Amino acid sequence: MADLNKPVIVLVCPQLGENIGKAARAMLNFGLTEMRLVSPRDGWPNPSAGPAAAGADIVLEQAKVYTTTAEAVADCAHVHATTVRKRGVTKPVIGPDEAGRQVHTLAGRHAILFGPERSGLETEDVALARNILTVPINPEFGSLNLAQAVILVAYEWSRMGREMAGAGDTLVQPTLEDTLPPAPQDELEGMIAHFEKLLETRNYFFPHSRAEATRRTLRGLLTKPGWNHLEVRTLRGILSSLERPPEEQEPVTPS
Amino acid sequence: MADLNKPVIVLVCPQLGENIGKAARAMLNFGLTEMRLVSPRDGWPNPSAGPAAAGADIVLEQAKVYTTTAEAVADCAHVHATTVRKRGVTKPVIGPDEAGRQVHTLAGRHAILFGPERSGLETEDVALARNILTVPINPEFGSLNLAQAVILVAYEWSRMGREMAGAGDTLVQPTLEDTLPPAPQDELEGMIAHFEKLLETRNYFFPHSRAEATRRTLRGLLTKPGWNHLEVRTLRGILSSLERPPEEQEPVTPS
Numbered sequence: 001m002a003d004l005n006k007p008v009i010v011l012v013c014p015q016l017g018e019n020i021g022k023a024a025r026a027m028l029n030f031g032l033t034e035m036r037l038v039s040p041r042d043g044w045p046n047p048s049a050g051p052a053a054a055g056a057d058i059v060l061e062q063a064k065v066y067t068t069t070a071e072a073v074a075d076c077a078h079v080h081a082t083t084v085r086k087r088g089v090t091k092p093v094i095g096p097d098e099a100g101r102q103v104h105t106l107a108g109r110h111a112i113l114f115g116p117e118r119s120g121l122e123t124e125d126v127a128l129a130r131n132i133l134t135v136p137i138n139p140e141f142g143s144l145n146l147a148q149a150v151i152l153v154a155y156e157w158s159r160m161g162r163e164m165a166g167a168g169d170t171l172v173q174p175t176l177e178d179t180l181p182p183a184p185q186d187e188l189e190g191m192i193a194h195f196e197k198l199l200e201t202r203n204y205f206f207p208h209s210r211a212e213a214t215r216r217t218l219r220g221l222l223t224k225p226g227w228n229h230l231e232v233r234t235l236r237g238i239l240s241s242l243e244r245p246p247e248e249q250e251p252v253t254p255s
Numbered sequence: 256m257a258d259l260n261k262p263v264i265v266l267v268c269p270q271l272g273e274n275i276g277k278a279a280r281a282m283l284n285f286g287l288t289e290m291r292l293v294s295p296r297d298g299w300p301n302p303s304a305g306p307a308a309a310g311a312d313i314v315l316e317q318a319k320v321y322t323t324t325a326e327a328v329a330d331c332a333h334v335h336a337t338t339v340r341k342r343g344v345t346k347p348v349i350g351p352d353e354a355g356r357q358v359h360t361l362a363g364r365h366a367i368l369f370g371p372e373r374s375g376l377e378t379e380d381v382a383l384a385r386n387i388l389t390v391p392i393n394p395e396f397g398s399l400n401l402a403q404a405v406i407l408v409a410y411e412w413s414r415m416g417r418e419m420a421g422a423g424d425t426l427v428q429p430t431l432e433d434t435l436p437p438a439p440q441d442e443l444e445g446m447i448a449h450f451e452k453l454l455e456t457r458n459y460f461f462p463h464s465r466a467e468a469t470r471r472t473l474r475g476l477l478t479k480p481g482w483n484h485l486e487v488r489t490l491r492g493i494l495s496s497l498e499r500p501p502e503e504q505e506p507v508t509p510s
Binding site for chain 1 (some may be wrong): 393403454456476497
């Protein structure tokens with residue numbers, strides 16, 4: 001049974017099995033157990049992962065494999081993309097401490113994305129996320145390996161949980177009981193696809209040379225709000241009504 | 256020249272050169288540069304250390320070697336012994352956050368001791384220390400490797416320094432310097448009006464008895480994101496393109 005208070009750790013296109021094992025060990029060091037793998041380069045399972053996990057076998061055994069990042073985070077309401085470099089994407093930039101705090105305070109499942117060892121996350125993976133998670137590292141030596149990034153995030157999730165558990169009187173948390181969590185990622189994707197389909201009929205993505213950037217801008221706009229399930233449903237209704245041309249429209253007598 | 260505000264990282268009887276290199280990398284990730292080695296098993300320098308340091312050569316080049324732990328910390332006013340296991344020694348037990356805080360607040364040089372990979376610090380090394388530094392780890396999975404322990408301590412030293420530099424604030428706010436503020440209310444109102452006008456042509460607000468509630472829902476949806484000026488402008492463009500029927504649309508050659 002998934003623990004909704006724990007983030008899902010998503011390794012996107014990890015290269016070495018050894019690093020997957022080390023990441024599993026770092027997770028379990030702080031009690032995180034749910035790992036997802038997006039297209040691991042050398043397939044899965046990987047015989048190099050087990051020895052490097054140093055006993056964190058339960059994490060590896062339960063790891064699920066996905067073809068795309070979008071599929072891996074489909075059930076998650078909050079996606080955080082770990083990246084050092086600024087990607088020209090205008091999203092809030094948070095540190096591991098704030099990410100840890102958000103996992104404990106914002107309802108809905110959280111996914112934390114980590115890119116492949118050599119290159120980091122691709123722009124389209126970052127585009128899925130609401131936040132950019134950056135470890136505030138020595139600007140003159142920015143090389144942080146995968147397991148090290150994972151352990152800092154896991155540590156802060158654990159630390160913030162303890163801090164908040166003992167901080168009821170000093171830190172007043174916003175009441176979120178009336179607030180629904182953001183819709184899961186697959187509902188968001190459905191809405192974005194609907195929007196794009198509608199705009200294609202207006203040649204909104206013309207010229208083709210700029211279509212990709214325009215799509216990314218649209219995705220950024222629609223990812224930012226964190227709309228909940230009901231809000232997404234309302235927007236789908238709006239999009240459906242906009243698909244119909246004005247002249248077809250006739251007032252219908254309500255039943 | 257030693258930076259008195261930075262702790263000295265002391266590796267006691269480290270076994271593998273690779274782990275010394277990884278520890279150096281973890282240190283430099285957060286700007287720590289002073290490493291001391293007590294009787295490294297395979298001597299020093301160690302050819303395996305450099306490749307594992309991944310560019311943190313400056314730390315390795317400046318590393319000093321000592322025969323005993325006592326000699327290695329002779330000039331230090333505060334010694335913290337990193338160990339998971341309780342050693343039957345009655346000393347204060349602190350976490351990496353408190354250790355980081357002490358380095359910044361208690362005058363005098365601080366040394367942080369890390370034991371050999373397999374066995375950890377010996378009792379006599381722990382006895383040198385004022386504090387026992389324990390990473391609050393998953394009690395059911397206590398295996399933390401050397402470089403992971405070093406990076407958590409280095410991270411907390413860095414984080415506490417930043418937190419105290421911005422002191423007064425109890426909560427470290429996320430950095431949003433790249434994020435524009437939400438558009439002024441009149442721009443938001445203009446966008447909402449534009450949206451409503453478009454939807455009226457589709458009879459979206461029918462029946463009239465529910466129009467007011469539907470408008471309120473729409474306004475809530477569009478107010479929630481806090482879209483900035485550029486985002487609102489993009490949305491206005493989208494709305495304008497949706498005003499035109501699909502069939503009028505012709506690809507236009509860009510100028």
